[in-house]
Amino acid sequence: MADLDFADLSPTSKWRVFSAGEDMRPGTSRGSGEHLMWSVSPGESTVLGDRPGGESVDLTHVRALFRLTGRRAAELINRVCALDLGEGMFPNGAAARTLFAGVVTELVRDDHEDVPSYLILPSRSYSTYIREVIFDAGTGLGLSS
Numbered sequence: 001m002a003d004l005d006f007a008d009l010s011p012t013s014k015w016r017v018f019s020a021g022e023d024m025r026p027g028t029s030r031g032s033g034e035h036l037m038w039s040v041s042p043g044e045s046t047v048l049g050d051r052p053g054g055e056s057v058d059l060t061h062v063r064a065l066f067r068l069t070g071r072r073a074a075e076l077i078n079r080v081c082a083l084d085l086g087e088g089m090f091p092n093g094a095a096a097r098t099l100f101a102g103v104v105t106e107l108v109r110d111d112h113e114d115v116p117s118y119l120i121l122p123s124r125s126y127s128t129y130i131r132e133v134i135f136d137a138g139t140g141l142g143l144s145s
Contacts (some may be wrong), residue, residue, distance in 0.1 A: 003142030004070035006134060009119075010127065014059040015047045028097045029108050036119075037106050038095035046106065046121075067110075068134065069117035072141045077118060079137040083107065088142035092116075101133040 012034055024030070024045045029038030037052075039045040046059070068076065074085040080101040084090060092111040095105065106121040122130045135143060 003072050003107055004068065004076060004138055004144065006138070006143060006145045007067045007069075009065040009067055010063075010109045010124070011060070012048055012065050013050065014065065014121070015052055015056045016059050017045045017047055017052050017054055017056045027095055027104045028038070029093050029110065030111060033112075036108070036110055038106075040095050040097040040106055063121050064122055064124045064130065066120040066130065066134065067117060068120060069112060070142075071116065072084070073118055076134070076137050076141050076143065077107070077120075080133055081105075081107070082104050085109075101130060103130060105130070 021040070023043070024037065024039035026039045026041055029036055031037050035049045037045050047056070065102045075102075078085060081098055083096060083098045090109055092109050095106065095108045097106050099105070100107065100120060100122065103122050103126045108119040108121070109116070110119055111117050120130065
């Protein structure tokens with residue numbers, strides 16, 4: 001694995017679920033990969049993968065999904081995002097809605113085999129801009145796609 005790997009996972013199904021009887025505490029996630037669920041606000045959660053039960057809205061075509069993985073991923077993200085990604089503040093399983101290069105974005109930490117990995121979910125209309133920002137910020141950090 002390179003120091004940093006980037007993947008565009010935008011075609012992955014994404015669902016916003018409203019009070020499906022299974023409240024998640026905001027700022028947390030559970031599951032992994034394509035079967036991940038997280039919450040960044042009370043009474044709502046986002047699910048990757050198959051359509052969940054309960055009242056839900058398909059976000060697949062309105063949200064991009066990028067994965068940034070590697071030991072320097074937090075360093076790259078902190079070049080364009082002020083969120084404290086230190087282990088004590090944003091451990092594996094943490095989720096937040098934050099500004100990423102000035103764009104409101106959801107950020108979820110979903111480590112793979114003890115390697116830090118982050119999901120970045122901006123509005124699809126900003127996907128080209130966010131991708132360019134990531135590659136610009138990754139200059140000198142060993143980013144590969």
